[in-house]
Amino acid sequence: MPFITTCNNINREAKHRRTFLTIHTANSSGGVKTLLTITLLLLLGLWNGSNSANAQNLLAAYPFSNESPVASATGTGLITTDINLSAGSLVYGTSHAATWAGVSGVPYVQGNSGWNALTAPGGKYFHFTIRRDDAVSIDLSSLQFYYRRTGSGPEHISVSINGSLVDSVMNTPADQTESISIDLNLTALDSAEVRIIGWGGGLGQFRLDDIQLYGSVSLGSTPLLAVSEESLFDINYVEGKGPSAGRRIDLSGFNLTPAAGTLTLTGDHEFLYSADSLTYQSSLSIPYVDGTVSQPVYIRLQEGLAEGSYTNRTTLLEGGGADSITLSFSGTVLPAFTLPYENSFRSLVEYQLAVDQGFIATANDIRETADPYLKIDSQQYLQTPALNVQAVDFIQMRMDLQQFGGSLEQKLAVLISADGGATFDTLATHLVPDAFETIRTDADLTGVYNTDQMVLRFQMTSGSGSVRFRDLKLWLQYRTSPLSRTPGYRLLSAPVEGSRLSHLLKENGVFTQCFLEADRVGEACDEQENGENVYFYNTVTNLWDPAIHISQELEMGTGVLVYFFDMMPDGITPGFPEELRMSGYEPNSDVTPALHQDPGGFTLLGNPFGSAIRFGDLIGHDFRNQVYVYDHAYSGSLEEGDLDGGAGGGGWRIYNGSVGSLTGGILAPYQGFFVVNKDTVESPNIRFPLSAKTDGGTLYNDSAAELSYMQLTAVTNDQLVSDLWLTFGPDGSVTRNQNDMNSLEPLDYRAHAQLTVPLNGERMSIKHLPAEELPLTIPISLQTWEPDPVDHQQNYVAQEGSARLLWPVLHQLPDDWRVTLHDSVTGETIDLREQGEYSFEILADHRSSDNLDNTGSPDTKSYHLGVHRTIGLQKNATRFEIRITEQPTSIDTDAGAGADTETNGEHAREFQLYSNYPNPFNPITTLSFFLPQPSEISVELFDPAGRMIKAVQKGVFTAGLHSLQLDASDLSAGLYFYRVRSSFGFRTGTFTLVK
Numbered sequence: 001m002p003f004i005t006t007c008n009n010i011n012r013e014a015k016h017r018r019t020f021l022t023i024h025t026a027n028s029s030g031g032v033k034t035l036l037t038i039t040l041l042l043l044l045g046l047w048n049g050s051n052s053a054n055a056q057n058l059l060a061a062y063p064f065s066n067e068s069p070v071a072s073a074t075g076t077g078l079i080t081t082d083i084n085l086s087a088g089s090l091v092y093g094t095s096h097a098a099t100w101a102g103v104s105g106v107p108y109v110q111g112n113s114g115w116n117a118l119t120a121p122g123g124k125y126f127h128f129t130i131r132r133d134d135a136v137s138i139d140l141s142s143l144q145f146y147y148r149r150t151g152s153g154p155e156h157i158s159v160s161i162n163g164s165l166v167d168s169v170m171n172t173p174a175d176q177t178e179s180i181s182i183d184l185n186l187t188a189l190d191s192a193e194v195r196i197i198g199w200g201g202g203l204g205q206f207r208l209d210d211i212q213l214y215g216s217v218s219l220g221s222t223p224l225l226a227v228s229e230e231s232l233f234d235i236n237y238v239e240g241k242g243p244s245a246g247r248r249i250d251l252s253g254f255n256l257t258p259a260a261g262t263l264t265l266t267g268d269h270e271f272l273y274s275a276d277s278l279t280y281q282s283s284l285s286i287p288y289v290d291g292t293v294s295q296p297v298y299i300r301l302q303e304g305l306a307e308g309s310y311t312n313r314t315t316l317l318e319g320g321g322a323d324s325i326t327l328s329f330s331g332t333v334l335p336a337f338t339l340p341y342e343n344s345f346r347s348l349v350e351y352q353l354a355v356d357q358g359f360i361a362t363a364n365d366i367r368e369t370a371d372p373y374l375k376i377d378s379q380q381y382l383q384t385p386a387l388n389v390q391a392v393d394f395i396q397m398r399m400d401l402q403q404f405g406g407s408l409e410q411k412l413a414v415l416i417s418a419d420g421g422a423t424f425d426t427l428a429t430h431l432v433p434d435a436f437e438t439i440r441t442d443a444d445l446t447g448v449y450n451t452d453q454m455v456l457r458f459q460m461t462s463g464s465g466s467v468r469f470r471d472l473k474l475w476l477q478y479r480t481s482p483l484s485r486t487p488g489y490r491l492l493s494a495p496v497e498g499s500r501l502s503h504l505l506k507e508n509g510v511f512t513q514c515f516l517e518a519d520r521v522g523e524a525c526d527e528q529e530n531g532e533n534v535y536f537y538n539t540v541t542n543l544w545d546p547a548i549h550i551s552q553e554l555e556m557g558t559g560v561l562v563y564f565f566d567m568m569p570d571g572i573t574p575g576f577p578e579e580l581r582m583s584g585y586e587p588n589s590d591v592t593p594a595l596h597q598d599p600g601g602f603t604l605l606g607n608p609f610g611s612a613i614r615f616g617d618l619i620g621h622d623f624r625n626q627v628y629v630y631d632h633a634y635s636g637s638l639e640e641g642d643l644d645g646g647a648g649g650g651g652w653r654i655y656n657g658s659v660g661s662l663t664g665g666i667l668a669p670y671q672g673f674f675v676v677n678k679d680t681v682e683s684p685n686i687r688f689p690l691s692a693k694t695d696g697g698t699l700y701n702d703s704a705a706e707l708s709y710m711q712l713t714a715v716t717n718d719q720l721v722s723d724l725w726l727t728f729g730p731d732g733s734v735t736r737n738q739n740d741m742n743s744l745e746p747l748d749y750r751a752h753a754q755l756t757v758p759l760n761g762e763r764m765s766i767k768h769l770p771a772e773e774l775p776l777t778i779p780i781s782l783q784t785w786e787p788d789p790v791d792h793q794q795n796y797v798a799q800e801g802s803a804r805l806l807w808p809v810l811h812q813l814p815d816d817w818r819v820t821l822h823d824s825v826t827g828e829t830i831d832l833r834e835q836g837e838y839s840f841e842i843l844a845d846h847r848s849s850d851n852l853d854n855t856g857s858p859d860t861k862s863y864h865l866g867v868h869r870t871i872g873l874q875k876n877a878t879r880f881e882i883r884i885t886e887q888p889t890s891i892d893t894d895a896g897a898g899a900d901t902e903t904n905g906e907h908a909r910e911f912q913l914y915s916n917y918p919n920p921f922n923p924i925t926t927l928s929f930f931l932p933q934p935s936e937i938s939v940e941l942f943d944p945a946g947r948m949i950k951a952v953q954k955g956v957f958t959a960g961l962h963s964l965q966l967d968a969s970d971l972s973a974g975l976y977f978y979r980v981r982s983s984f985g986f987r988t989g990t991f992t993l994v995k
Contacts, residue, residue: 056141056214060130063104063210067092070248071128071228078138078217079228083128088112088368089348093207099177102146102210112348112368114153114203121158121168123199126208131191132217140186140215143194145208148177152202160195161186174204184215219254223291223322225263226252235271235301235331238357242303244331246277251286253293256320260289265297267315270305271329274298288320301331308333337385339395340585341474345382346372358385371436373468375404376412381459382469386420388452394477395443396583399458399469402436406465413461414441420453432460432467442477442581475583478610480670482578487566488632488650489747491559491672493606496584499554501534503582506550511565511575517550520569530865533563537604537867539596544865557593557688559606559672561747564632580670586610591688595623599681602867606672613692615665615673616657620686625657626741627665628674632748636661636713636721637808649720649753650746656739656766659709659725674867678738708771710819710832711809712755712882716784716842717801720753726778726882728771728813734914734928735963736760739768743870749794749863751786754870758878758960763870774817777912777930779960780880784842785861798859805838805880815887822881824910824932829883878932878959881910911935913980913987916966920992923969927980927989933959935982939966942977949976968993 060071060080069082069090084090092107100106109126116123132138140161147157149172157169159182167182186192194213198206228250237244253263265273265284272280277298286295301310311330318324337357343350351366351374360383365375376382389395403410410432415424428441445454456474460467478495494504505512512518514525514532525531532546537559544561554560565575591608595601603623607613615627634651655662667673677684709727714720727739736759743756743763756763758781769776782803785796805821810832813819821830821838830838910932916925927939937957941950949971954964966978973995979988 057216058212059138059140059215059217060128060213061211062128063102064092064107064109065104067107069109078130078132079226079230081129081229083109083126083211085111086125086127088124089366091348091366096148096177099148100146100209101177102179104210106209108146108148108207108209110205110207112366114369115198115201115206116154116203118199121156121160121165121197121199123154123197124206125195125197127193127195128211129191129193130213132189137187137218138189138192138215139218140184140189140192140213142181142183142214143212144179144181144214145196145211146177146179147172147196147209148207149174149198149201149204150207151175151204153204153206154198155201156199157206158197158199160197161192162189163193186215221255223256223320224252224254225256225317225320225322225325226254227317227325227327230325231328231330232299233330235299235329236334236356237301237303237331238334239305239307239336241336242301242305242333243272243280244301246274246280246298246300248277248296248298249327251293251295251297251317253288253320253322254291256288256291256293256322258321259291260287261320262287263293263317263319265315265317265327267313269313269315270302270310271299271313271315271331272302273315274300291320293320299329301333305333307335337387339387339389339392339474339476341472343472345374345470345472359383360385367468373400373402373470375466376458376460376469377466378406378460378462378464381457382472383421383457384455384474386453386455389445389454390450390452392450392476393444393446394479394581395445396473396475396477396581397441397443397456398471398473398475398583399439400436400471401430401432401439402468403432403434403463404466404468407463408434410463410465410467411461412439412467412469413457413459415457415459416443416449417455417457418449418451418453421455421457424455424457429461432463436468436470438471473583476586476610477581477583478586478669480580481668483564483576483580484633485566485574486633487564487575488750489561489563489630490632491604491606491630491674492562492580492670493559493608493672494554494556494582495586495608495610495669496582497556497587498584499556499582500550501547501552501554501560502550503584504554504560504580505534505562508580508582509574509577510562510580511568512547512550515547515549518547524569533565535561535865537561537602539594539601539603542602542867555593556587557591557605557608559604561604561672582670588690590690593686593688595620595675595684595686596677597681597684599677599679601677601684602674603677603686604672604674605686607667607669608688609690609693610669611693612669613667613688615655615662615667617689617692618686619689620684622678622681622684623675623686624678624738626676627655627662627667628676628744629653629662629667629671630747632750634721634746634752636723637711638713638715638721649751650748651722651752652744652746652765654741654765656741656768658707658739659711659727659766660741661723674744676742708812708814709809710807710811710813710882712780713806713808714753714755714782714803715806716753716782716799716803720751720784720799722753722755722782723765724755724757724780725766726757727766727768729768730771732769732771733917734769734773734776734930734961735917735926737768739766740764741766745863745866745868745870747865749787751784751799754781754783754785756781756783756870758958760962761871761958761960771814773915774884774886776882776884777910778882778884779878779930780821780882781878781960782842782880787863788860794863796861796863800842803840803842805840806836807832808836818885818887820883822883824879824881832882911982911984911987913989916978916989916991920994921968922973922994923971924965924967925991926963926965927978928961928963929980929982929987930961931957931959931982932984935984937962937964938981939964940979940981941966941968941971942979944975944977966991 062083063072071080088111090109091112094106097106159167232247235244235247263286273284274280309332313329315327316324343354348366362380363376411429412432413429414427416427417424430439513520534547535544538545567575587608596603631653632650653662654660655665707727707729712724714722743765746752757767784799786799788795788797819832912930914928916927937954939952940948943949973993975992977990979986
């Protein structure tokens with residue numbers, strides 16, 4: 001075979017298209033050697049309205065008007081798909097608008113990212129499909145479109161139909177708008193998939209506009225219904241801004257019978273239909289004549305729907321003797337733009353959501369590369385819709401920024417408007433980093449910006465090139481009230497979901513040490529034992545577990561103990577901020593942390609919300625209505641000016657549902673606190689309901705007004721403060737009851753005072769007493785402690801100095817009560833209704849010579865970090881008594897509870913026996929008594945005839961209030977007498993046993 005002749009791209013029309021006629025001959029080795037190449041340049045001009053192709057019907061046209069991929073014209077009986085991209089997504093633009101002559105001009109379509117550099121026509125491409133329905137045949141005559149490549153975009157263009165190459169354009173010029181017209185001679189097709197392929201070159205862009213496909217359609221005689229699309233997706237609107245825009249499909253009918261009739265479109269769902277895009281209804285009747293119909297139909301998602309998806313709702317199109325068609329519609333009611341808000345701006349879908357929500361962008365260039373972003377050029381911006389922030393105080397904005405091209409001095413400004421975008425102020429200006437970095441901006445909205453028209457704008461204000469912008473977060477920010485600038489332990493919690501120690505502490509500038517990724521680690525920590533300053537409370541061991549890593553999670557509704565240092569190791573930088581700030585998502589449902597499962601067990605919890613909560617509104621089982629909040633500089637209810645030396649000691653703010661220094665049981669945001677289980681438990685649990693949140697205003701579930709109570713306050717050396725509450729009610733008792741609250745040891749190793757009621761070896765900070773059992777004598781203990789200046793083992797020694805007792809509140813005490821304070825050291829008796837304060841001295845002569853908690857040496861107690869009930873008692877620490885008698889009475893009258901008394905010396909008046917409870921009983925009752933000093937106690941039982949029937953030796957009891965149980969299960973029902981003997985005499989009472 002001496003000659004092989006190939007002819008490529010003959011009879012094609014386009015600028016810069018060349019046709020090659022190449023003659024080859026075979027050489028002796030069988031290879032092919034080019035002998036002659038004849039190049040024919042076809043000078044046929046650009047196609048226009050007079051082109052012969054217009055003699056055919058326009059089967060499909062894609063002008064991209066309104067930035068839409070939908071065909072604007074469809075041939076009779078044809079179904080067309082949206083134009084799409086084989087990789088990535090479509091982006092529309094208007095650059096070089098004057099060069100896009102065409103039918104519709106701009107906008108054009110391109111990919112959201114660069115092309116590729118394949119060397120053969122098999123790479124990235126635009127594509128669409130037309131197809132026939134029953135009894136329709138397609139003939140194609142020509143394809144026309146405009147194109148432009150940018151910079152290093154694809155150098156070659158190929159067109160294929162149904163997988164067969166029909167044309168190629170080689171060496172397309174860069175940065176020029178060109179046109180192509182391809183003659184086709186394809187007949188009797190069922191469908192045609194058209195691909196416009198860009199290949200070769202680099203990673204620039206490939207743009208198209210005004211794609212037009214011409215041909216003809218042959219019809220049969222069978223009744224036929226056809227629609228341009230059988231399924232519509234993304235019929236969306238933003239919640240509260242419905243209905244959606246109408247989406248169009250084109251309906252065609254041929255050979256319909258009878259010749260005049262009606263088609264129906266019916267469906268029972270959230271979509272509505274219209275023939276004119278004005279009036280929508282749930283069903284639609286479409287008349288036809290002469291057996292044919294051509295009618296646009298509009299579909300929209302009805303207004304007033306809740307946020308969510310409404311997918312695959314079907315509608316039946318039927319009539320005219322043709323087979324019915326099932327249409328399917330899907331849409332979404334998108335979330336409204338509210339705070340908190342997040343959008344990554346990494347895809348066209350996310351960008352479109354923002355636009356639907358009301359965002360305005362002068363740049364819509366989403367680059368869906370391996371590291372996608374929104375490109376913002378110089379002076380361009382992204383702007384939020386107006387937002388009502390009248391109830392919002394603080395927000396935080398986070399965004400990832402990176403410079404792209406241009407100068408290294410690119411800046412992005414965060415602007416804020418209070419008037420819907422009419423005017424803007426600058427919140428912050430950020431230098432854009434050369435690698436992606438999260439940039440934060442805090443905004444205080446209190447004042448001028450607390451409007452219903454707040455708008456934010458993110459604008460590139462200086463530098464050349466552009467800014468890569470993504471991962472926008474607009475979060476509510478929760479702040480504490482100003483922190484007191486004193487070191488010490490604090491119980492904290494986190495008010496946002498997904499929090500870690502790093503968010504709570506590191507991002508707020510709180511100094512941490514001696515655990516992984518803390519501010520200080522290494523040798524400085526190796527030299528000290530227990531150097532950690534962050535702890536979690538372990539409800540299994542009842543000990544503090546030090547933090548392990550700065551990324552350790554904070555479970556919602558739990559607390560953490562943190563020691564705040566006054567200074568960083570440099571001695572200059574403060575160790576903690578003026579306030580704590582956290583941003584993110586506050587829980588939007590109830591929070592249920594785990595509780596200690598043992599009787600009387602303590603659990604460290606924390607307010608999980610960004611607003612205050614009422615402890616009384618927490619819901620659960622087997623925990624007491626008691627809350628403990630630690631205050632490292634306790635001042636009680638005193639004002640700052642009342643303490644000349646400043647608040648110096650740690651103490652607990654408490655509340656038992658009625659009284660306490662934690663007013664109303666209100667727990668502030670970020671506040672950690674302890675709860676305690678009841679003495680008998682089955683399955684303790686607790687829940688923070690959303691309804692517990694409060695603004696700290698009107699208090700509910702506060703029964704303090706229904707009780708009589710008094711508050712006592714001790715102030716020692718004008719620095720240390722401690723409070724004690726005595727409440728009175730029908731359910732009160734001199735023994736332990738559910739309204740009593742233990743005194744707890746402070747967490748800080750610092751001087752402190754403890755004003756308590758001693759009871760069975762423990763100390764009560766709230767004591768609930770009987771209101772109907774007068775007279776009452778209530779022992780009052782005041783202990784003051786300071787760190788031992790000599791012993792470095794963290795022991796306390798008793799402190800001496802000046803002191804005051806105050807009673808700032810005497811609430812609804814009955815008028816016939818005489819309430820006095822008795823000082824056993826000075827012998828003074830003060831009427832609390834006539835005097836408001838009592839001053840005295842704490843002297844070394846009156847400190848203890850023995851320590852009843854058996855820890856340390858006399859007048860000392862040891863310190864170790866924990867949650868410990870206060871126990872033990874210094875001798876003479878109960879130098880005070882509150883005495884309540886009925887009026888009128890002698891100042892020295894003090895009747896015991898027994899029917900018979902025998903005294904022994906000066907202490908006889910102070911030895912008290914109280915009525916047993918319950919009475920009558922079966923078979924156990926409780927006897928309660930008060931001792932002014934330690935004493936041996938015995939109990940004797942007598943029948944009505946006065947015969948002793950039982951003697952019980954109970955042993956030695958310390959000074960203070962005590963109770964013991966008496967088991968009468970071996971006795972018959974009836975009336976009995978009992979006598980309690982002490983070294984100060986005896987007291988006698990009666991009880992009734994029932995069976």
